Amino acid sequence: MNILGKRYYFFGLSLLFILIGLAIILFRGIPLSIDFTGGSLLEVRFADQSPETGQIYEVYDGLGVEDVQVQTSETGSYIIRSRFLENADRDAVLAALGETIGAVDVVRFDSVGPSIGEQVTSRGTLAVVVSSLLVVLFIAWSFRGVTHAFRYGICAILAMVHDVAIIFSATAIGSMLWGWEIDSLFLTALLTVIGFSMQDTIVVFDRIRENSSIHRRLDFETLVNHSIVQTLQRSINTQLMTVEFLLLALAMFGGVTLREFAGILLIGLLSGTYSSIFIAAPILVLWENREWRTWFRKPAAA
């Protein structure tokens, strides 16, 4: 099986998916939740009424609450986002809703102060950067016996950046289709994917490390391809059969709160396996062959 031979097709496929997400983000903005921007989310259900969203807007307008955005959920509840509400503000809103529309039941209420939101964003980014940096340093150290050990670390970062980009892209697509948002659970999913993407990349690299000391004569490309094929069964079994089964079940049957989380994890972990085989290892070969020298040259006549 020659996987490496088609490496540019795989690069193209990933690029396409990432570009779609990027385009959505450019046009619609990053779908940040109140966890990062600060604000309130009030999810309510009306006992025996299903009012138009306009009525809810009116209630909020009457109280002078700005930045209101009302959504209906598939379970028949209303998700209302607005600026940060103090406890008293919330009581006023609920009282007004109860008065003008009918008996109201709070399903969920989240209110995040603006200062908290800012800090979560900056520290969250820091957490992602620090943990990925530590993992890369660890890989470089762990592969210190191999020639060009730091290349393995860099390729692992590139695969990781690829996975992060895929997750953002998938979330952007999800935000357009199902109203997905980047919240603190998203951050958890992101960090998990980074961790497990590394795990996958390490398994493939470990095989290259082992094979390079056994088959010293083999040229690098054949060696890497051989290593990928050898670990392929494990990659498929672990990822598709076990982790993905668990997550798929969670995404399909799990509670509403977890669905988006499971969905992002599902795509992220899939991407993690994909990138270790089709991105990380091929870039290693690309680097060894210094292929960029021929990228902008016209293909030689056959």
Place this chain on the structure above:
Amino acid sequence: MIRNIIHRIILILVIVGLALWVDLSDEIKFTNPRDGSILFQLNTTARLGLDLQGGLQVLLEADLPETTRITADEMETARSIVENRTNALGVSDNKIQVAGDRRIVGEFPGVEDSDAILDIIQQTGLLEFVDTGDFRPEEGSILQTDYGVDSSTGASPATNGESEQPVYHTIMTGKDLRSVAVSPDALGTNYAIDFTLTAEGAKIFGDHTAANIGKILTITLDKRVISAPSINSAIPDGAGQITGSFTSESANALAVQLKYGSLPIPLKVVETRIIGPTLGADSLQRSLVAGMIGFAIVLLFMGIYYRLPGITANISILMYAVILFAVFKLIGVTMTLPGIAGIMLSTGSALDANILVFERFKEELRAGRTMRQAFGQAWSRAWPSIRDSNIAAVITALILLWFGSAFGATIVKGFSITLLIGVGISLFSSLFITHSLLALALDVFKPKNLERWFGI
């Protein structure tokens, strides 16, 4: 295949037996057989997070400028005060924790009406002793003080233009109070509140009263004037009395507020989350069902694909689950939805280690090695990748744990804790339990037909 196999199996059985016992009991209690006294007691009922049973979560932040340094002691005192106050409301099972340098996170399971709790928390009960010079403010009026605004040493009263209210200097706050008691005054008609101060407070109070005899010392609670006595003499011993028109009832109420309410720092609510009970219950049930379905598929797949090793791995994974829940119960991990996701992922990681080993095992068998050689090679060859990949997972989990703790982001914290513990136990399960069980199975069955036993 391995030496001391019997010892290993006995050890595994003992561990799993103990874990099962913990899993099935709600309380662990050792009593002294002679006199029946309790030697050790631990409540091990499974704890559910707010997202699974509904409830209220609030994040409180010190309402002071960023530059003001807040000590860990002050945060801890504030935390225990919030705990005392909310416990007094009769809410059970609440959990108040310090998160980071200047935040406190409070969780109140099952609470639907957040008003009572938020009100009592936000009643900061900030007691201030304010130097108002010759001015005697009216009882009940609001006084502007410089506490928490800026570290000004400014003279009092400092007036900024005519329309602005004067800002007075705070000499000390309620954090310097040591004890508070109510006593009837000399006439027996009114009541007064006796207080004693800490050594530091006594010094400040002594110095101030000595230097300002004849001036007014106003006492405010949350900027509202309680009493404005004039300083008759220096009070060097750190004991004093707040007099005013108090009845026995109002004096006691104030004393309680001073005792439990003298927060060392003012707090404000920066984040509130309320999860309705139906949403929580719905999530729990559905997630459990989803977990069961996923788990069943995985067990089936492992058995069919890997045959004998797959079945031993299944037993080992079940044992992993039994041990994992016992550890959670012992150290009191609260189960949350992200926590469940963390468990699933560490289960995936445990399966991965098994799969890595089995793939290697099959490879070695195909290459014509003997059963014993292949068995030994499988574990030693798979070890570096299992080790490295798990270390990578632990690094991420630790960073997450730090992030979650500093922000009171309990969901992130819950996820990382379960992941961390899960990874640890998954290593034990794949490297020790599966290894021993498979060795035993190979000894017992002595398989010859590779296709039937290993699916090769």
